Amino acid sequence: MENNAIIRLKDIVVEFDGESVLRHINLDIRNHEFVTLLGPSGCGKTTTLRIIGGFVNPKSGDVFFDGKRINDLPPYKREVNTVFQKYALFPNLNVYENIAFGLRLKKVPDEEIRERVFEMLDLVNMRGYERRDVNLLSGGQQQRVAIARALINKPQVLLLDEPLGALDLKLRKEMQIELKKIQRETKITFIYVTHDQEEALTMSDTVVVMRAGEIQQIGTPIDIYNEPINAFVADFIGESNIIDGVMKKDYLVNFAGRDFDCVDFGFEENEDVDVVIRPEDIKISDPEKGQITGKVESIIFKGVHYEIVVIDGNGFNWKIHSTLYEEPGREVGLSVIPDDIHIMHKMAEAEK
Amino acid sequence: MTKSRYPAFPYIVFMTIFIVVPLIMVAYFAFTTSTGEFTMQNIIRVGDYIPVIIKSLFLAFVATAICLLLGYPFAYIMANKTSNIRRTMFMLIMLPMWMNFLLRTYSWMTILENNGLLNRFLGFFGIGPFEMINTQGAVVLGMVYDYLPFMIVPLYTIMMKMDHSLVQAAQDLGANPLQVFTNVILPQTMQGIKTGITMVFVPSVSTFVISRMLGGGSELMVGDLIEMQFGSNNYNPNLGSAISFVLMIIVLICMSVMNQFDSDDIDKEGRIAI
Numbered sequence: 001m002e003n004n005a006i007i008r009l010k011d012i013v014v015e016f017d018g019e020s021v022l023r024h025i026n027l028d029i030r031n032h033e034f035v036t037l038l039g040p041s042g043c044g045k046t047t048t049l050r051i052i053g054g055f056v057n058p059k060s061g062d063v064f065f066d067g068k069r070i071n072d073l074p075p076y077k078r079e080v081n082t083v084f085q086k087y088a089l090f091p092n093l094n095v096y097e098n099i100a101f102g103l104r105l106k107k108v109p110d111e112e113i114r115e116r117v118f119e120m121l122d123l124v125n126m127r128g129y130e131r132r133d134v135n136l137l138s139g140g141q142q143q144r145v146a147i148a149r150a151l152i153n154k155p156q157v158l159l160l161d162e163p164l165g166a167l168d169l170k171l172r173k174e175m176q177i178e179l180k181k182i183q184r185e186t187k188i189t190f191i192y193v194t195h196d197q198e199e200a201l202t203m204s205d206t207v208v209v210m211r212a213g214e215i216q217q218i219g220t221p222i223d224i225y226n227e228p229i230n231a232f233v234a235d236f237i238g239e240s241n242i243i244d245g246v247m248k249k250d251y252l253v254n255f256a257g258r259d260f261d262c263v264d265f266g267f268e269e270n271e272d273v274d275v276v277i278r279p280e281d282i283k284i285s286d287p288e289k290g291q292i293t294g295k296v297e298s299i300i301f302k303g304v305h306y307e308i309v310v311i312d313g314n315g316f317n318w319k320i321h322s323t324l325y326e327e328p329g330r331e332v333g334l335s336v337i338p339d340d341i342h343i344m345h346k347m348a349e350a351e352k
Numbered sequence: 353m354t355k356s357r358y359p360a361f362p363y364i365v366f367m368t369i370f371i372v373v374p375l376i377m378v379a380y381f382a383f384t385t386s387t388g389e390f391t392m393q394n395i396i397r398v399g400d401y402i403p404v405i406i407k408s409l410f411l412a413f414v415a416t417a418i419c420l421l422l423g424y425p426f427a428y429i430m431a432n433k434t435s436n437i438r439r440t441m442f443m444l445i446m447l448p449m450w451m452n453f454l455l456r457t458y459s460w461m462t463i464l465e466n467n468g469l470l471n472r473f474l475g476f477f478g479i480g481p482f483e484m485i486n487t488q489g490a491v492v493l494g495m496v497y498d499y500l501p502f503m504i505v506p507l508y509t510i511m512m513k514m515d516h517s518l519v520q521a522a523q524d525l526g527a528n529p530l531q532v533f534t535n536v537i538l539p540q541t542m543q544g545i546k547t548g549i550t551m552v553f554v555p556s557v558s559t560f561v562i563s564r565m566l567g568g569g570s571e572l573m574v575g576d577l578i579e580m581q582f583g584s585n586n587y588n589p590n591l592g593s594a595i596s597f598v599l600m601i602i603v604l605i606c607m608s609v610m611n612q613f614d615s616d617d618i619d620k621e622g623r624i625a626i
Contacts, residue, residue: 055520075523076532088521092539101535102525153525 005064006031006156006189007052012061014047014213021047023213025061029157029206034183034190036200039210040236045193048210049159052191054078066156080157081150085165087142089134095121095145096130102153120148123182140171147182157189164199176202197237201225209233230344231274238278241319245275245343253343256292256312260336264343274344279321281340284308290333294318296326310334378600381593394594401577401595408574409602411488411563412556415495416503419552420545422496423503427544428537430504431511442508445501457494457565464490464566486568494562495552502551510544546610554603574599 005028014022022044029035037045050056051063054075063070070078081102089098097104099120103113121127124144129137134145143163150158160179164172180203183190194200200207201221209216209224209232217229228234231242245255250265255275267273287293294312305321310332312318318334326332385391398405430441448456463469464484471481484490514537522536560575567573574595581592 053524055523075520076526076528080524082521082524084517084521086517088515088517090518090521090536090539101522105526105531149525 004031005029006066007191008062008064009048009051010062010064012048012051012058012063014044014051014056015059021213022051022058025213025215027208027215027218029189029191031156031189032187033205034180034192034203035206035208036192036194036204037208037210038194038197038200038236039216040195042212043210044213045195045210046161049082049161049191049193052157053080053082053159079155080159081153081155082159082161083143083146083150083163085161085163087146087163089142089145089149091135093134094130095126095132095134095137098134098145099130099148099152101149116152117148120152123151123185124148125178139166140175143167143175147179151182151186151188155188157191160190160192162193162195164194164196172199179203201237209236211236228276228342228344230347231276232347234274234276234342234344239319239321241277241279241282243275243277243316245273247271247273247343251338253341256316257314258291260291260341261338262341262343263338264341267343267345272346274346276342276344277336277340279307279319280305281336282318282320283335284310284320284322284324284326285333285335287331287333290335292318292334294332294334296328296330296332299326299328378593378596381590382597383594384590386588386590394590395598397591398594398598401574404572404577405574405599405602407488407571408557409606411492411573412495412553415492415499415556416549416553418492418496419500419503420548423500423507423548424541424545427504427507427511430508431514445504448497449501453498454561456498457562460490460494460497461485461565464493485566486570488567488571490566491563491571491573494566495556495559498562499552499556502555503548506547506551507541507544510541510547514540549610550607553606557603558599 007027007029009025009027012022012025013020025044025048027048037048039045047056051058054070054073057071065079090101093101096117099117100113103116108116117130118127121130124147126141126144126148129141129145134142137145146163163179164175167175176199179190179192183203192200192203201224204221206218207221207224208218211232217224217233219227224233225237228237228240231240234240235242243255245253247253247264247267247270248259249269250267251262253260253262253264253273253275284290292312294310297309297311297317299309300307302321305323306325308320308322308326310318310320312334320334382394383390383392385393430438433441461468465471466481466483466485468485470484474480474482518536518540519532522532527535558575558578560573560579563571563573563576578592578595578599580586581588581595
């Protein structure tokens with residue numbers, strides 16, 4: 001696995017004005033993969049991307065590209081290209097020349113430039129726009145030009161810095177699918193930065209969840225969603241109920257005032273843990289049939305489902321997603337199957 | 353044009369009184385004799401001073417070029433500093449401007465004189481004395497010193513507004529530092545360069561204080577020539593107006609040539625220069 005790492009970050013530390021932005025980042029990115037760096041703002045995901053692009057120099061640590069150390073290589077000598085957050089198209093050049101920019105610098109013959117620019121225009125569905133002024137394009141069109149401009153250099157790795165952030169929801173969804181398609185067709189390694197967990201889950205082969213300059217978890221979207229490593233990841237990836245619990249012994253956990261069977265093991269006896277349950281995994285029933293009883297506090301219609309908040313006897317607010325309506329104020333029972341109870345080690349206090 | 357024009361009325365009045373009317377008066381004097389009859393004599397007489405006009409244009413051109421070469425990197429460095437350093441640098445540039453223009457130019461006289469500060473200083477090391485005052489070099493120096501801020505300020509303003517992500521985008525696409533400069537920074541700052549050139553060239557070409565004080569009587573410039581026509585002993589406002597008129601036309605031509613040149617550069621189907 002390690003052998004085909006196209007990018008390797010080794011013990012990267014970055015500080016801005018004495019404040020640490022990245023703390024000892026180690027990350028291998030495999031060739032031909034769609035990797036997403038996901039995290040809340042200020043978690044260091046964009047800095048990580050800029051380290052790879054060469055726009056930020058780490059205080060310590062090494063950056064490897066295809067096995068070679070590239071710390072001291074300036075951006076213009078690196079075989080990576082970037083799609084910037086605000087597109088950064090050259091306003092004095094038209095669509096054609098924006099896309100041709102990289103090839104012109106390399107003094108590629110006009111004929112070949114023409115051929116490759118049109119190839120790119122086809123790839124991003126912008127054929128017919130080549131003579132347009134980039135300042136008059138819509139956000140989505142500018143984004144396509146930015147992608148084409150970066151891809152025409154045939155980079156081994158494409159860096160994308162929240163490229164869909166400025167687009168409306170519908171366009172964003174379309175572009176997500178299109179980007180994934182482009183990545184599959186070109187087989188270029190995509191490193192994609194976003195704070196949108198849905199975007200990350202939709203497009204990625206591998207998701208890297210970051211927080212406060214550290215990597216929390218690396219895994220496939222399914223792993224990250226179903227087996228979050230700690231309460232932060234669980235909470236950040238989709239919605240969660242996170243409740244304090246005590247691991248009585250293997251396969252038995254106590255929370256909300258009673259014992260539950262679960263599938264987790266390997267914890268210390270009576271260890272304090274975080275118990276994470278997804279809102280869609282909780283079933284509402286009559287009070288006598290539930291494992292926990294509580295009162296419906298509120299119900300909000302969300303389109304696909306209702307978001308229901310139930311307060312239990314201990315005052316904990318349970319968030320539940322259900323397609324069925326529940327009358328506020330009604331006493332209800334809640335139940336959850338062992339498979340859907342996720343037990344996690346408590347994060348160190350300092351990390352919270 | 354459905355917009356109301358009434359709010360513009362005070363400005364139109366102001367511009368008419370202080371700009372249009374004086375211009376018409378200059379033109380009127382240039383084409384009349386002292387008794388008010390139409391004549392081309394004044395304009396024809398300007399022909400005698402063509403060498404002075406050419407010299408003025410040349411000195412102003414040199415001073416403008418030096419201002420651009422000094423001011424551009426300075427403005428660029430300033431724009432890329434933190435706001436504290438930026439404020440200090442801006443202050444240092446503006447501070448001399450708060451002093452009287454004549455005073456500033458006088459101080460250069462005392463520095464450059466034959467037994468002035470600079471020559472005395474060099475004398476300590478057994479060098480010189482050099483003839484520095486009353487030369488074209490001294491005039492250009494004075495122009496650069498007095499008008500450099502007019503170059504730096506518009507450049508700095510435009511550089512502050514520059515989109516730095518474009519610089520990174522160009523680097524990312526493989527542009528080395530020189531290519532970044534010619535393809536990204538230069539096109540983005542072109543408007544500032546044009547403004548700076550105009551603001552330095554125009555006052556330089558028509559200055560008479562600097563050439564009088566630092567150029568002595570020997571380095572007569574077109575500004576001196578105009579000023580002389582309004583002096584006490586050979587009062588000739590008609591010739592003075594004629595020289596002003598011709599100078600104005602020449603400057604206008606220079607400016608439009610510059611603008612033409614620039615828009616040509618961008619128009620080339622948006623192709624980049626490498």
